[in-house]
Amino acid sequence: MSAGAGVREAAPAPAGSARANPAGSGLARTVLPPVLLGVLAILLWQGFVTVLAIKPFILPGPFAIGEQFVANLQNVVSGSVVTGRNALIGLVIGAIVGVLLAILSALVRIFDGMAAPVVAAVAVVPIVALAPVLCTMFGANAETARQLVAALAVFVPVYFNTLKGLRMVRPVHRDLMRSYAASAWQATKTVTLPTAVPFVFTGLRIASSLAVISALIAEYFGGPVGGLGKSITSAASSSNYGLAWAYVLGSIILGLLFYCAALGLEKLVSRRAPTA
Amino acid sequence: MTTAARPVQHAVEVTEVSRVFAGRKGASVTALDAVSLTVAPGEFVSLIGPSGCGKSTLLRLIADLDTPTSGSIEVFGKTASQARIDQDYGIAFQQAGLLPWRTVTGNIELPLELHGAGKAARRERAAELIELVGLTDFAGHYPDQLSGGMQQRVAIARSLAESPSLLLMDEPFGALDEMTRERMQNELVRICAETSAAVVFVTHSIPEAVFLSNRVVVMSPRPGRIRDVLGVNLGRMSDRGENLREDAEFFHSVSRVRELLHGDTPTGARGVETR
Ligand SMILES: Nc1ncnc2c1ncn2[C@@H]1O[C@H](COP(=O)(O)OP(=O)(O)OP(=O)(O)O)[C@@H](O)[C@H]1O
Ligand SMILES: [Mg+2]
Numbered sequence: 001m002s003a004g005a006g007v008r009e010a011a012p013a014p015a016g017s018a019r020a021n022p023a024g025s026g027l028a029r030t031v032l033p034p035v036l037l038g039v040l041a042i043l044l045w046q047g048f049v050t051v052l053a054i055k056p057f058i059l060p061g062p063f064a065i066g067e068q069f070v071a072n073l074q075n076v077v078s079g080s081v082v083t084g085r086n087a088l089i090g091l092v093i094g095a096i097v098g099v100l101l102a103i104l105s106a107l108v109r110i111f112d113g114m115a116a117p118v119v120a121a122v123a124v125v126p127i128v129a130l131a132p133v134l135c136t137m138f139g140a141n142a143e144t145a146r147q148l149v150a151a152l153a154v155f156v157p158v159y160f161n162t163l164k165g166l167r168m169v170r171p172v173h174r175d176l177m178r179s180y181a182a183s184a185w186q187a188t189k190t191v192t193l194p195t196a197v198p199f200v201f202t203g204l205r206i207a208s209s210l211a212v213i214s215a216l217i218a219e220y221f222g223g224p225v226g227g228l229g230k231s232i233t234s235a236a237s238s239s240n241y242g243l244a245w246a247y248v249l250g251s252i253i254l255g256l257l258f259y260c261a262a263l264g265l266e267k268l269v270s271r272r273a274p275t276a
Numbered sequence: 277m278t279t280a281a282r283p284v285q286h287a288v289e290v291t292e293v294s295r296v297f298a299g300r301k302g303a304s305v306t307a308l309d310a311v312s313l314t315v316a317p318g319e320f321v322s323l324i325g326p327s328g329c330g331k332s333t334l335l336r337l338i339a340d341l342d343t344p345t346s347g348s349i350e351v352f353g354k355t356a357s358q359a360r361i362d363q364d365y366g367i368a369f370q371q372a373g374l375l376p377w378r379t380v381t382g383n384i385e386l387p388l389e390l391h392g393a394g395k396a397a398r399r400e401r402a403a404e405l406i407e408l409v410g411l412t413d414f415a416g417h418y419p420d421q422l423s424g425g426m427q428q429r430v431a432i433a434r435s436l437a438e439s440p441s442l443l444l445m446d447e448p449f450g451a452l453d454e455m456t457r458e459r460m461q462n463e464l465v466r467i468c469a470e471t472s473a474a475v476v477f478v479t480h481s482i483p484e485a486v487f488l489s490n491r492v493v494v495m496s497p498r499p500g501r502i503r504d505v506l507g508v509n510l511g512r513m514s515d516r517g518e519n520l521r522e523d524a525e526f527f528h529s530v531s532r533v534r535e536l537l538h539g540d541t542p543t544g545a546r547g548v549e550t551r
Binding site for chain 1: 367
């Protein structure tokens with residue numbers, strides 16, 4: 001596999017950790033410290049901005065941002081819906097294509113040989129660089145370009161992780177299937193695919209935040225207004241810095257939402273992950 | 277046996293089989309060198325020998341999970357490959373090799389499912405086998421919730437699922453504690469008596485080999501060869517019970533196997549390649 005691929009691959013999240021803790025105290029122990037740290041950071045930030053009297057166009061204080069966020073909640077939410085929708089469509093398309101092509105690569109050696117350099121090339125291209133080109137290709141009124149950019153960003157980690165998973169079948173399982181004289185399809189269905197599933201979801205977890213980032217940044221290069229990316233630029237250009245930061249906060253929340261959903265799914269399916 | 281009139285068909289017939297693994301830079305490992313062995317239907321044969329003497333390799337060759345470099349293997353008069361396709365054997369590996377995403381029941385049902393048994397029949401057979409290996413309380417558990425010994429028992433149950441007339445077992449009791457081990461040995465003796473399956477059984481335990489077997493095959497390493505075959509005169513399978521372990525003949529056989537293992541020729545003797 002290519003050098004670019006290595007970074008984007010990761011082992012499925014450890015299955016046991018979540019179950020090992022008794023629910024109540026474990027949750028408190030994992031959630032409390034980061035929350036405390038966050039509160040502390042916000043207070044420090046506010047103090048820093050107030051004490052040094054930093055101009056809002058350089059860095060607004062968190063309370064000002066919070067105020068704007070609450071005041072413009074409706075706009076932030078509708079922007080998140082537009083961007084989130086693009087990211088989700090990109091995620092689904094990229095994931096489906098990634099999984100299908102990985103299966104094809106795992107089954108057909110020649111195809112793997114052909115696809116590997118292409119996918120490696122896609123992996124190293126900064127996907128966002130394609131955004132302006134795609135934007136002009138699909139016209140100013142369509143969200144298609146943004147969805148495609150997200151899909152491309154998603155495709156790479158999903159493809160590599162799925163392919164890795166499909167190759168993780170344990171030799172003893174392969175022997176077992178052979179001893180049962182199982183057909184190629186039976187072996188794929190009973191052993192290969194279940195082995196690969198946790199890896200697919202690991203790829204999806206990595207891809208989930210990429211999808212949001214790509215869909216958002218693609219908005220900077222034209223196309224219809226309404227999304228978070230466009231809102232950030234327009235608020236900033238009209239010197240409404242607090243609002244711009246409120247939209248940034250919205251996109252952070254959106255990204256976290258995607259990530260947590262993917263992480264939850266991954267945890268769920270890798271409960272019975274093969275211990276490699 | 278009852279079919280004395282016809283020429284006896286062997287359950288397994290291994291003729292002059294060698295298996296050479298090609299290593300890196302031309303260095304090769306002779307895992308098996310000109311090994312010949314026959315196993316009669318219903319006969320229990322143990323393979324014993326030091327680690328690396330080719331026991332697993334021989335078992336894999338019989339199972340057609342690997343092909344010999346030279347020599348031939350017949351299973352019930354067919355090629356090993358045909359016997360595998362006809363599902364003439366059940367196998368339990370050195371590692372349990374359970375599917376982690378299936379429950380105990382699901383794992384035991386696997387061969388039945390792959391070969392098209394109906395759902396009700398599968399459930400019934402699995403329940404029967406789970407009881408046999410003493411895991412009734414764990415039928416719905418996943419492999420990662422079981423101890424190593426329990427996993428191995430599931431693997432044994434799975435190998436018995438289709439009542440094969442040949443059982444290939446690679447150190448199936450290796451991970452079990454002494455008590456469970458002796459219980460499983462008694463069970464295996466009983467199963468063999470009931471199903472009259474032939475068994476090729478790999479073990480590191482001399483008493484286990486003697487207790488279970490009609491014949492004990494003692495192997496030596498580098499290259500893997502059969503050093504000697506010892507007949508055990510402990511009577512028919514169905515008559516073997518717990519008290520046999522106290523029998524004088526049992527102790528005699530145990531010490532005979534021990535002598536053969538630690539035998540006259542020093543183990544690991546080099547320069548004996550005759551091919
Ligand atoms: N796939 C393989 N490739 C290369 N060498 C192998 C392979 N399988 C086995 N061997 C070699 O063949 C020899 C016999 O191995 P085998 O696994 O049959 O031993 P064994 O008698 O089962 O040992 P143990 O009691 O430790 O399980 C060993 O020297 C091993 O290194
Ligand atoms: Mg072995």
